[in-house]
């Protein structure tokens with residue numbers, strides 16, 4: 001079963017776009033670009049080592065901005081009948 005999302009990164013060696021998969025997100029088979037990654041996927045991929053599909057060189061994925069905790073809240077939930 002293919003349950004993952006894809007992030008496209010520009011390889012730092014050949015400058016081609018290469019796909020990196022993560023199972024941490026909504027697993028909706030969505031493709032994101034490296035400049036706009038959901039925080040759950042960013043946390044999963046941060047500091048991981050991947051290799052380029054094109055030139056096979058290894059590169060490391062790093063968060064450019066600190067991945068911060070987000071503010072959450074409990075809200076009333078009413079079960080629907």
Ligand SMILES: [Zn+2]
Pocket residue numbers: 011012013014015016052053054055056057
């Ligand atoms: Zn490459």
